[in-house]
Amino acid sequence: MNEQLIAQAAVNSLHAEVLLAPKPGLVDPESNGAHRDMDVTTFEASIDALEPYFTQYLRAGLAAKTVPQLYQELRTIGMDAESAMLTATHGVNTHRGANFSFGFLLGALGWLLQQNSLHDLVAAEFAPLFPAVAQIAQGVAGDFRHLGDKAQLSHGEALYVKHGVTGVRGEALAGYPTIREHMLPYLRQTTTQGDLRYLRLMVHLMAQVEDANLLHRGGPAGLRFVQDAAKTLLHVSDTQLPNALRTLNAEMITLNLSPGGTADYLSLAYFFDALTLLGSQPA
Ligand SMILES: CC(C)(COP(=O)(O)OP(=O)(O)OC[C@H]1O[C@@H](n2cnc3c(N)ncnc32)[C@H](O[C@H]2O[C@H](COP(=O)(O)OP(=O)(O)OP(=O)(O)O)[C@@H](O)[C@H]2O)[C@@H]1O)[C@@H](O)C(=O)NCCC(=O)NCCS
Numbered sequence: 147m148n149e150q151l152i153a154q155a156a157v158n159s160l161h162a163e164v165l166l167a168p169k170p171g172l173v174d175p176e177s178n179g180a181h182r183d184m185d186v187t188t189f190e191a192s193i194d195a196l197e198p199y200f201t202q203y204l205r206a207g208l209a210a211k212t213v214p215q216l217y218q219e220l221r222t223i224g225m226d227a228e229s230a231m232l233t234a235t236h237g238v239n240t241h242r243g244a245n246f247s248f249g250f251l252l253g254a255l256g257w258l259l260q261q262n263s264l265h266d267l268v269a270a271e272f273a274p275l276f277p278a279v280a281q282i283a284q285g286v287a288g289d290f291r292h293l294g295d296k297a298q299l300s301h302g303e304a305l306y307v308k309h310g311v312t313g314v315r316g317e318a319l320a321g322y323p324t325i326r327e328h329m330l331p332y333l334r335q336t337t338t339q340g341d342l343r344y345l346r347l348m349v350h351l352m353a354q355v356e357d358a359n360l361l362h363r364g365g366p367a368g369l370r371f372v373q374d375a376a377k378t379l380l381h382v383s384d385t386q387l388p389n390a391l392r393t394l395n396a397e398m399i400t401l402n403l404s405p406g407g408t409a410d411y412l413s414l415a416y417f418f419d420a421l422t423l424l425g426s427q428p429a
């Protein structure tokens with residue numbers, strides 16, 4: 147399997163996510179959502195900065211000899227990627243979470259592709275990928291130790307101290323249960339194609355995900371507001387859904403709520419759909 151096709155599919159998924167509209171609270175071509183510091187062009191600049199690192203994540207997995215060595219390499223690439231992203235966005239956090247998740251998922255995919263074909267991984271519904279991520283990402287658990295010594299906590303670290311929420315690190319440490327238990331089953335069972343496929347998934351995830359961005363911006367009440375609003379949208383018809391999402395977008399802008407974690411899962415959904423297509427083609 148051509149590794150460039152896989153890395154490009156990951157980059158393309160970030161473009162597809164930011165262009166999907168309407169996304170309540172998030173940046174898209176219709177609205178900047180609950181963000182005063184970024185728009186679609188900020189995301190496009192961020193994606194251009196991240197692109198070379200996505201290939202590096204995959205290659206690191208393909209060449210790795212041990213799991214601990216792979217973790218160290220991915221974390222180093224990840225820090226460089228995050229720095230390049232922040233330079234391109236003039237310090238605005240567009241994809242820190244996406245960079246983290248794609249880093250571990252691409253690294254783990256490369257690791258598995260040493261012994262498996264993409265076709266076999268697709269046939270196995272990516273089942274081996276998640277324990278591999280959990281094993282490789284174990285080093286992240288150290289992020290939660292010694293937080294008391296830190297002068298400045300990140301949003302995620304502050305949420306861990308205040309609410310015991312582990313955010314994206316917890317997802318990686320557990321092998322991304324949100325992808326395994328919610329996203330992939332939804333993608334497998336739905337025949338809906340095009341934007342509606344991903345808008346419906348977005349609503350499904352907004353109702354489920356413990357989104358650290360929502361917690362950071364609106365506390366438990368803000369998270370619950372969005373989860374409850376999404377649950378009502380589960381029953382809205384395809385024709386009514388876009389305008390119902392626009393109405394929720396206006397409400398979330400007023401409340402300064404943005405489900406950034408859910409946006410990253412949308413990127414990952416485009417990516418897994420692309421991998422499924424790549425893996426079903428003859429080698
Ligand atoms: C591990 C890091 C990501 C550390 O970051 P932090 O400590 O802040 O971790 P979290 O807050 O837990 O999450 C960080 C981002 O992960 C996304 N996210 C949130 N909840 C979930 C979830 N349940 N599952 C998966 N992913 C989740 C989310 O990222 C997206 O939203 C951000 C944009 O939204 P915005 O509201 O604008 O965010 P902010 O600017 O922070 O808030 P405001 O100031 O505007 O109010 C954007 O990042 C999206 O991607 C969370 O923000 C990581 O930084 C780290 O340690 N990096 C080092 C490099 C590295 O380790 N790389 C690994 C490669 S293998």
Ligand SMILES: Nc1ncnc2[nH]cnc12
Pocket residue numbers: 163164171172173174179181240241244404405406407409410
């Ligand atoms: N479209 C988007 N809007 C806001 N935050 C995001 N994080 C990732 N994608 C995003």
